[in-house]
Amino acid sequence: MKNFSIVKNWKVFFAITFVFLMIGYGSMIFRGFNLGIDFTGGSFMDLKFEKPAQVAQVREVMSRHDLGAAVIQLEGSDSTVTSSQGVLIRTPVIADKERTRIMSDMEQSLGKFEIRRVENVGATIGRELIMQAAIAIFLSWVLMILYITMRFQLNFALAAIFALMIDVSVTLSWFSLLQLEIDSTFVAALLTVVGYSVNGTIVIFDRIRENMRVHRRSETVTDMIDNSIKSTLTRTVYTTLTTLFAIVAIFLFGGESIHNFSFAMLVGCCSGTYTSILLAGTFWLFLQHKKAGE
Numbered sequence: 001m002k003n004f005s006i007v008k009n010w011k012v013f014f015a016i017t018f019v020f021l022m023i024g025y026g027s028m029i030f031r032g033f034n035l036g037i038d039f040t041g042g043s044f045m046d047l048k049f050e051k052p053a054q055v056a057q058v059r060e061v062m063s064r065h066d067l068g069a070a071v072i073q074l075e076g077s078d079s080t081v082t083s084s085q086g087v088l089i090r091t092p093v094i095a096d097k098e099r100t101r102i103m104s105d106m107e108q109s110l111g112k113f114e115i116r117r118v119e120n121v122g123a124t125i126g127r128e129l130i131m132q133a134a135i136a137i138f139l140s141w142v143l144m145i146l147y148i149t150m151r152f153q154l155n156f157a158l159a160a161i162f163a164l165m166i167d168v169s170v171t172l173s174w175f176s177l178l179q180l181e182i183d184s185t186f187v188a189a190l191l192t193v194v195g196y197s198v199n200g201t202i203v204i205f206d207r208i209r210e211n212m213r214v215h216r217r218s219e220t221v222t223d224m225i226d227n228s229i230k231s232t233l234t235r236t237v238y239t240t241l242t243t244l245f246a247i248v249a250i251f252l253f254g255g256e257s258i259h260n261f262s263f264a265m266l267v268g269c270c271s272g273t274y275t276s277i278l279l280a281g282t283f284w285l286f287l288q289h290k291k292a293g294e
Contacts, residue, residue, distance in 0.1 A: 168190060
C-alpha cells in the first residue's frame, strides 16, 4: 500500500464505478422503484392481536374484500417468524366504511385486536413528499457547495458534490435492484448518508490543503494527494468500521420497521468510504486541470 498510487490508478476505480452506475441506472429506468404508500398513496393499518396471527390468515380476510394483494408484515426482527401479535397491513386507499367492515371481519376470524395506528395517505400528498425529498437533498448540496467554497475553494466543493452524487446513485440503485420499499424514512437515510460521506471527504481535503502549504517542488501534486489520503486512511477506516458496527446491529436487530432505513445507511456508508478514499481526490485533481502523475 505504501507504494500504491490511488490517483495514478484512477482508470480502474472510475471503470468500477461506471459499471456499477450503469447497472443501477439501467435498473432505475427499466425496473423503477418500489415506492411505499408515503409516496404513492394508500392506507396503513398497524394492529396488535391478542393471539398471534399468520400472514396467510390475514391475507385470507383481506381477499374477501378484494384486497388480497395487500402488503402484510409481521412484527419482529427475525425473518423466520411465522406468526405474531403485531401485524402491519398496507393497501391502496380505502374508505372508512370499508375499513370498518374489514376490521369487523378481522375480529370475527382472528380474534380481538388493538388498533395501534391507522393512516390514509393520498396520492397528492405522495407527490408532494417526493418533491420535498428532492428539494431537501438538492438544498443540502447547495449549502455544502457554499460552505466548502468559503472554507476551501470551489473545486473542492464540486469534487465533494460529484462524490455525493455517486453515493446517492448507488443507494438508489440497490433499492431499485432489490425492489426494496422506499418510504419517508429512506429520505432521512439519504440525507444521513450525504452528511456522513461529505464528512469523510472533507477530512481528506483538509489534509490536502495543509500539504499544499508545505508542498515540495520535488513532490508532484499526484503524490501529494496520495500522501494526504494515506495519512488519513487509518482514521477513515476506524471511523467507517465503528459506524458499520452500529448500522449492522440496527439492521439485524432493529426490527422490520427500520430494516430498509438501516440497509440504506449500510450501502451509503460503504459507498461514502469508497468515494472519499478512491475518487474524491482524483476529482479535485482533474478540476485543477491537471493529469495523474503531474
